[in-house]
Amino acid sequence: MTLRVYNSLTKKKEEFVPVEPGKVKMYVCGVTPYNHPHIGNARPFVTWDVIRRYLEHKDYAVRHIQNFTDVDDKIINAANAEGVTWDIIADRYIKAYFEVMDKLNIRRAHLYPTVSGHMAEIIAMIEKLIADGYAYVVDGDVYYSVEKFADYGKLSGRSLDDMKAGARVDVDERKSHPMDFALWKSAKPGEPSWESPWGPGRPGWHIECSAMSAKYLGHGFDFHGGGSDLVFPHHENEIAQSEAFAGGGPFVRYWLHNGFITVNEEKMSKSLGNFFLVKDILAHYPPEVLRFFILSTHYRSPLNFSDEQLAEAGRGLDRLRAAVDNMKYLAGTTVARGGSDASQALLAAAARARADFDAAMDDDFNTALAISVLHGLAKEINIYYSAVMAGKVPVAGEAIASVQAAYYELADILGLLVAERMGGSPDVVGAAPVQDTTAPALLDLIVEIRQEARAKKDWATADRIRDRLGELGYVIEDSPQGARWKKREV
RNA sequence: GGCGGCAUAGCCAAGUGGUAAGGCAGAGGUCUGCAAAACCUCUAUUCCCCAGUUCGAGUCUGGGUGCCGCCUCCA
Structure with a gap:
């Protein structure tokens, strides 16, 4: 079976063909650590965690890089507000990030590069862009000249003329085109800064991802993703930088963007103030419920958050858990043993579930459909369970073990039912088992x-x-x- | 104003042109000492509206209406 993914660049579902057979290189835009993550932040990371798990399930060797934007206005502002240095803020919220994402059973990326740790690479990239005529220096600032890049706008589907007409911000007169964006910003008094050929300053927002993805994944890697609000300008600018730098494209083969989490149908964001912190949600719901809730909708669709929806997700997840309980009970029970037609039917259902699950995930990671496959298998398990408990059929131990393995394997691709499998506490997905005999x-x-x-x-x-x-x-x-x-x- | 997306039952939600998955909630039934759990049955003659293409459209085309997002930091 072949994996098909929706590519934001072409706006079509395309067959996935890796650059190198058997390997997948993916770069996911991470967070700017200036506050605790809200659940809108959690969605892309749950999504990409499942994407990675599925790719590994398909036997790809995945290289997963995710950055932290640790040099940024918002961090500097937060630091000034508290009277501490920027790195105190960044470190604190990077820790906060890992704390909640670990609870959500999001596997760690292979590397989490930071802006502050890659100044040399960033400066080198800017120097080449200037040398090649794609960027210019003004008073210690460096700007990227969008008019020099013929394909500018290809990801977000807009033209420079459109943007010029629709510009809503005051244009900096020093820029040669209103859409030119900063590669390097000269330091203002009191700001953290790094030395550069253009004087002390710090990188613009977009250059880090170009520089760090190039360093760790090379040019033309497989997947690049993040929230759909990053399409413009962030990812558009990354393309401009990276393809100009490399002298051609594609910078990235498949662009994947997740939809937003909304509250009352409005985008949840820190600037709107309508956000829920993950840590606060986890004070009331097990992390697995939030994870299940996120995966119950296709990653590109909007997902409306409410207490009621989360509770409903919890009840749906309970059904999956109940089937596990029933299997475990059968496995440990002392009722008569032996094969039966019912156990054959159960094995067939498990095989079918594996195939259906893969088909769902092959279709642009359709987790909502994949979950329904799991529900279908849960139902088959329960039918068998009922028959056994009613004394109608004996327990077939091998069939149960086999179906249990299938069920766990599929659930694990979604990162669910880990506590059930490991015997751990549901409060921390994947936690060590509590041994109370x-x-x-x-x-x-x-x-x-x-x-x-x-x-x-x-x-x-x-x-x-x-x-x-x-x-x-x-x-x-x-x-x-x-x-x-x-x-x-x- | 420019660009893009979405509209499927009470709620959430999937859906490759071929006759509407799944979950939650609700109703009835089986089982049970009563329960619980589980199972069975029922709950969208119809997919925002109007045209069109087609033997056939939730799925394609055009036009409406409504909602959302991006264009400014944002996952």
Whole structure:
């Protein structure tokens, strides 16, 4: 099966062909660390984490680079407001970034290059752009001359004339074209600065990604992504810089952009002030619920956030988790063993789910459809579970193990159900298992006693035990095969 | 003003021109001592509206309407 991806540059779905067979090089625009990440920030990283997981599932060796823009006005402003240096702010929020993204089970990129760590590369790139006539120096600032780059506007689909006409900002008279953008900004008093051939200053916003992607991935790498608000001007400018620098294109083969998270149908952003911090959401919901919520919509579509939607996502995720519980229970149960037509049907369902899942993901990473495949398999598992619990079919241990493996494997591509597989806590996806052997033993004992009460038709005692355990967060389920307890889902 | 995107049930949401996935919520049923869980059935004669192309359109074309985004920092 071939992977097809929607390329923002061509505005079409295209078959994915890597530059080098078997390898994928991807660069994802990271955050400017000046505040705690909000959930709008979380979407691209969950999305790219799944993209990477799926590519690795397809046996590609993935090289994943994601930057931190640690030299920036917003950081400088935050630092001045607090009376600390810029690096204190950047370090603090880089830590904050990792703290929540780790909880969301986002695998770390192979490298997180920073602007401050790549001044030499950035300056060298600017020097060449000047030497080649694509940039000019004015009073210690360096600007990129958009008119020198014939393809300017090809990503965002706009022409220089359109932009000149629609310019809403006061034009700096020193620029030769209103859309020319800064490659290097001369230092103003009190700002952090670095030495350069044009005097002390700091890089413009866009040049870092051109310089760092070139260093770590080379020219013409496979995937470049980020939020769709980065299409213009950020990515447009990156193309202009990198293709001018390299003397040709393409800078990037496939551009992928995720849609926004909205609140009341409006874009969630720090500047609008309508954002929810990830850490605050995680105080009320398990991280996996947020992750599931994000993946329940195709990455290019807008995703409206609300408490109700998140709760609904949680209930949908519970269904997937319940199927895991049922499989685990069957695997550990003592009911009669042996194969059956039902177990054959279950194995067939698992094989079908694998194929359907891949087909969904091959179609531009359709996670919403992939989740529905998982729901379909969950249903098959539950049908089998019901049949076993009703005493209609024996348990086929090998079938269960095989289906469980398939289920976990698919869930893992989405980065879900990690706690179920690892036996960890749902509070931190992927956390170390909590080994508490006493509580299960006690619960087994209590359930056993309750079964004796039930055998004597002492319903009052049986119900009291069930009610009291319910208050403690444990659910009792009776069946012809006996009673089982489980911890109530969050 | 320029450029782009989206409109599918009560809610979320997928959908390759061939007769509307999945989830949540809701109703009924099976099972159960009662529950719970699970399962079964039902819940869009129809995909914003109007034309057109086609044997056939949620899917293509044109025109409306509404919403959103980018054009300024933004994932």
